Amino acid sequence: GGSRMNFGNDVVDKYFKREIDRAELSAQLGTRENFFVDSLIDEMRMCAEVRDTLRFEYLVYALFVWDEDCNSISELDYYIDDINSMLLMDWHTQHENLVAIIQKVADAGSMEYLEKAINLDLKYLEWDDNHSFEIKCVRAIYHIGKSDAKPYLERISVSSVECIREMAVRQMGKIE
Numbered sequence: 029g030g031s032r033m034n035f036g037n038d039v040v041d042k043y044f045k046r047e048i049d050r051a052e053l054s055a056q057l058g059t060r061e062n063f064f065v066d067s068l069i070d071e072m073r074m075c076a077e078v079r080d081t082l083r084f085e086y087l088v089y090a091l092f093v094w095d096e097d098c099n100s101i102s103e104l105d106y107y108i109d110d111i112n113s114m115l116l117m118d119w120h121t122q123h124e125n126l127v128a129i130i131q132k133v134a135d136a137g138s139m140e141y142l143e144k145a146i147n148l149d150l151k152y153l154e155w156d157d158n159h160s161f162e163i164k165c166v167r168a169i170y171h172i173g174k175s176d177a178k179p180y181l182e183r184i185s186v187s188s189v190e191c192i193r194e195m196a197v198r199q200m201g202k203i204e
Contacts, residue, residue, distance in 0.1 A: 033058030035071050040086040059094040068094070069107045072114065079119040088122045091129060101132045108133050112141040121152050124161050131168040136176065142169050143180050146192065162192050170199035178203055 034056045043053040058064055068090060075084045095101055104111065111133070115126045123145065130138045142165040153161050166184055169177045177199070184196035 033061050033064060033067055035068065035087065035090060037083055037086050040089055054093060054097050057090050057093060059090075059097040064094055064098075065103050065107065069110055073110065076114060076117060076120075081120050084120045085122055088125050088129075092125070095129075095132070101129075104129065104133045105135065108135045108138060112138050115141050115145050116148065118148060118150060123148070123150060123153075124164055127161070127164045127168050131164075131171050134172045136173060139169050139173050139177060139180050142166075142172075143184065146184060146187070159189060159191050162189070163195050166192060166195045166199060170202060175203050 039048075039053065039056045042048045043050070048056070054060070061067075068087060072084065072087050075087055108130070111126060111130060112135075114120075115123060115130065127142070127145070130142065146162045146165050150161070166181070169180050169184075173180065181196045181200045181203075185193055185200065187193045187196065
C-alpha cells in the first residue's frame with residue numbers, strides 16, 4: 029500500500045512545539061508501517077553522507093519513538109553494523125542515544141565499537157568531566173558481553189581517565 033512514512037524534520041518539530049500529539053507523531057512517522065526500519069536506516073545512511081547533524085538527531089529520535097510503539101528492537105539486529113559504525117562518526121551529537129540502542133540490541137559485535145568509542149574524544153562532550161558517554165559505553169560492553177566482555181574491560185581498566193578506569197574495574201567485578 030501507499031506508505032505514509034514521513035521522516036521530515038517538521039514532523040518532529042511540530043511534536044516538540046506541541047502542535048501534534050504523540051499519537052499523531054507516530055502516525056505521521058509511520059512507525060507501524062511494514063518497512064519503517066528499512067526506510068529509517070536508509071535515511072540515516074543518507075544523512076550520514078551529508079553529515080546533517082540536526083536531521084540525524086530527528087532520525088535517532090524517530091527510532092526511539094518506533095521502539096516505544098512497536099517494542100521489536102530485534103528488528104535492528106540486521107542493521108547493527110550500520111548503527112555500530114554511526115557510533116564512531118564524530119560529526120553528530122547522538123552518541124549517547126546510539127549507545128542506548130546498541131545496548132538494547134545487544135549484539136556481541138558491538139563491543140569492539142563501544143571500546144573504540146571510548147577514545148573518540150568528541151568535541152561537543154568536552155565539558156563533561158563525568159565522562160557520562162564513556163561510562164555508558166563501559167556499562168554497555170558489560171551488559172552485552174557479560175563474561176565475554178572481560179578482555180574489553182581489562183583493556184579499558186588501564187585508561188588514563190580515573191572514572192572510566194573505575195567503571196571498567198567495577199563491571200569486571202560482576203564477572204568473577
